[in-house]
Amino acid sequence: MKLWQKxxxxxxxxxxxxxxxxxxxxAQSYFSSAIRQQRVGxxxxxxxYAANITNKISYERxxxxxxxxxxxxxxxxxxxxxxxxxxxxTGIAVYNKNSEIDSIHSDVFKSVPNFIKQVKNSESEYxxxxxxxxxxxxxxxxxxxxxxxxxxxxxxxxxxxxxxxxEIALSYIKILSIVFAVVTALMLLAxxxxxxRPLTRVNASIKRIAGGDYEARIDEKGGSEFKELASNVNIMxxxxxxxxENLQNIADSRKRFIDNLAHEMKTxxxxxxCFADILQIKKNIxxxxxxxxxxxxxxxxxxxxGLSEKLLELIVADNAELEFRDINISELLKEVENSIxxxxxxxxxxxxxxxxxxxxxxxxxxxxxxxxxxxxxxxKASDEGQKIEVKCMLNDDKLTISITDxxxxxxxxxxxxxxxPFYMVDKSRSRKAGGAGxxxxxxxxxVKKHNAKLNIDSAVGVGTTVSVIMPVGGGxxx
Amino acid sequence: xxxxxxxxxxxNILIVEDDSNIAKSIEVTVSIVGYGSEICxxxxxxxxxxxxxxxxxxxxxxxxxxxxxxxxxxxxxxSGIPVIFLTALGDVTExxxxxxxxxxxxxxxxxxxxxxxxxIEVILRRFDKGASTLRYxxxxxxxxxxxxxKGGKVVDLTPKEFSLLIFFIQNIDIAISxxxxxxxxxxxxxxxxxxxxxxxxxxIRKKLNLKKHLITIPKLGYRLESEE
Numbered sequence: 001m002k003l004w005q006k007x008x009x010x011x012x013x014x015x016x017x018x019x020x021x022x023x024x025x026x027a028q029s030y031f032s033s034a035i036r037q038q039r040v041g042x043x044x045x046x047x048x049y050a051a052n053i054t055n056k057i058s059y060e061r062x063x064x065x066x067x068x069x070x071x072x073x074x075x076x077x078x079x080x081x082x083x084x085x086x087x088x089x090t091g092i093a094v095y096n097k098n099s100e101i102d103s104i105h106s107d108v109f110k111s112v113p114n115f116i117k118q119v120k121n122s123e124s125e126y127x128x129x130x131x132x133x134x135x136x137x138x139x140x141x142x143x144x145x146x147x148x149x150x151x152x153x154x155x156x157x158x159x160x161x162x163x164x165x166x167e168i169a170l171s172y173i174k175i176l177s178i179v180f181a182v183v184t185a186l187m188l189l190a191x192x193x194x195x196x197r198p199l200t201r202v203n204a205s206i207k208r209i210a211g212g213d214y215e216a217r218i219d220e221k222g223g224s225e226f227k228e229l230a231s232n233v234n235i236m237x238x239x240x241x242x243x244x245e246n247l248q249n250i251a252d253s254r255k256r257f258i259d260n261l262a263h264e265m266k267t268x269x270x271x272x273x274c275f276a277d278i279l280q281i282k283k284n285i286x287x288x289x290x291x292x293x294x295x296x297x298x299x300x301x302x303x304x305x306g307l308s309e310k311l312l313e314l315i316v317a318d319n320a321e322l323e324f325r326d327i328n329i330s331e332l333l334k335e336v337e338n339s340i341x342x343x344x345x346x347x348x349x350x351x352x353x354x355x356x357x358x359x360x361x362x363x364x365x366x367x368x369x370x371x372x373x374x375x376x377x378x379x380k381a382s383d384e385g386q387k388i389e390v391k392c393m394l395n396d397d398k399l400t401i402s403i404t405d406x407x408x409x410x411x412x413x414x415x416x417x418x419x420x421p422f423y424m425v426d427k428s429r430s431r432k433a434g435g436a437g438x439x440x441x442x443x444x445x446x447v448k449k450h451n452a453k454l455n456i457d458s459a460v461g462v463g464t465t466v467s468v469i470m471p472v473g474g475g476x477x478x
Numbered sequence: 479x480x481x482x483x484x485x486x487x488x489x490n491i492l493i494v495e496d497d498s499n500i501a502k503s504i505e506v507t508v509s510i511v512g513y514g515s516e517i518c519x520x521x522x523x524x525x526x527x528x529x530x531x532x533x534x535x536x537x538x539x540x541x542x543x544x545x546x547x548x549x550x551x552x553x554x555x556x557s558g559i560p561v562i563f564l565t566a567l568g569d570v571t572e573x574x575x576x577x578x579x580x581x582x583x584x585x586x587x588x589x590x591x592x593x594x595x596x597x598i599e600v601i602l603r604r605f606d607k608g609a610s611t612l613r614y615x616x617x618x619x620x621x622x623x624x625x626x627x628k629g630g631k632v633v634d635l636t637p638k639e640f641s642l643l644i645f646f647i648q649n650i651d652i653a654i655s656x657x658x659x660x661x662x663x664x665x666x667x668x669x670x671x672x673x674x675x676x677x678x679x680x681x682i683r684k685k686l687n688l689k690k691h692l693i694t695i696p697k698l699g700y701r702l703e704s705e706e
Contacts, residue, residue, distance in 0.1 A: 262566055
């Protein structure tokens, strides 16, 4: 059963039970007081008749001048009395110990013989309510003493009206209850619907989010609980969205990496396999062709070798346990300068290094590789005879190592993508220079491991400055 | 280079490939079977080259600078020139995309020289651009009528021997492995033994007196040498 149905039915049931109970109790108490009133009236009347009979007997005795009025005179006096009351609707009966003396409207008394016997035996006043001929009567019986003998007088008052009124009241209550129930139900429905409507909205939005629409958000409207719920759901949706986006980005960049790797491996392989096949199947190959084709095979194989070496470096940088040591940056730069010197000299270039005496805490192998790659990139971007500047600057706790070339430079769009694996601004140029497009990706990994930052500034035709900005006195504590 | 003699004009192939070494390897490969070729290293000039109408077939790399292979294909579709894609992407969806755009075939890098030649010949035959009559010395072959004349006399060949002969004449001076012959003549699904190839080659040698020209290359296969 749905929540709104439960709330609706339970509330309706409680309200109806309470209202009906109160109505019934009210009717009941009204009814009881009506009966009590009737009884008081009936008792008064009963006593009035009894007193009248007693007075009549005294009067007859004085009139007849006898000491004790004989039984037959008593009987006739009573008969006289009762006949004078025959106009009243009240039933009256008078008994002596043994039999009935006289009665009017007396049929009802025949239906309660036990009551009459009880009154006769106990000598005190009793009353009973009994149904007779579709009517309800209040019967009162009491003992009176006439001329030293016990007589019993009974009166029966018709109280049917009280009962009929009670029944009418009850049926009114029934009808009113039904009307009230319908009205209450409608109002309740409206209220419950209004109160719970935000829940439907929240539900619908959660369904959309669960269905993969991570951008869906809920209007933060409704009661304070719903506002809170909606805002929590929104927070959850945001977390999911950003996590999914992160995962998607990772998956995308993995896929790009694999696609690019496949491309970078297959391109040299294609030339190698094709030329090797040609050497195998072609007849009459001139020595010039042989040199040419095998030269290409060697060249492309070297390209593959370079690619696999860079890949290996990248994997090592990613997984290696780093060994942080305190090293003077000027020493490191000296080492890098020595190892890159042959390339610089071969291309007739100049490398100008301005070191500072600062101790940095780095993994020596990786950091050397970082500096080497950055300078190597500068060499590749430059033309023969150009100059490369390496400068160190200490600013507060930060050391900036910048490598500046006056080479081809890049447009802004290329600067953004240049750190992506396999991204090459000018493919043919960087291939000629032996690049695989992995150098800067490697640098980014190394920089990350050292809690440092990599900045690239470039302008086409002017040159490029790559800066490594790192905290002094400690690399990463990871 | 040896004479592949046909009565048709020379087949001319446009190679669209940005890697100069791959482009060169393709150029050399197609020259072995006597096709001419030109190289384009980017999409835009490729479109212009195709529209010049000089070419019978285009070998099109997918990853090109500027305009990629799919875009080039869309631009030259109307010219009706058969296009074979060359790509490093082995992705099935890429393959379907290429074929749906109207490419005739799709070759995944890296490929062997012989495979490239075989695929090109299939497409040229489909477009009826291959030779309908072939000549080798005093042997004349009518491809459509399945007829072989040696010195003017009809020589009876079984269908398989006939196909094998055509394959050799089309690939003069190329060493062809038994596996390659099996897949070219008997079909890729044929799980036959290389002995089958040997028996048929012996029959051709005998019937057409080619003992000196159709030579066995140890550990590899056979080669039909050019007439001198």
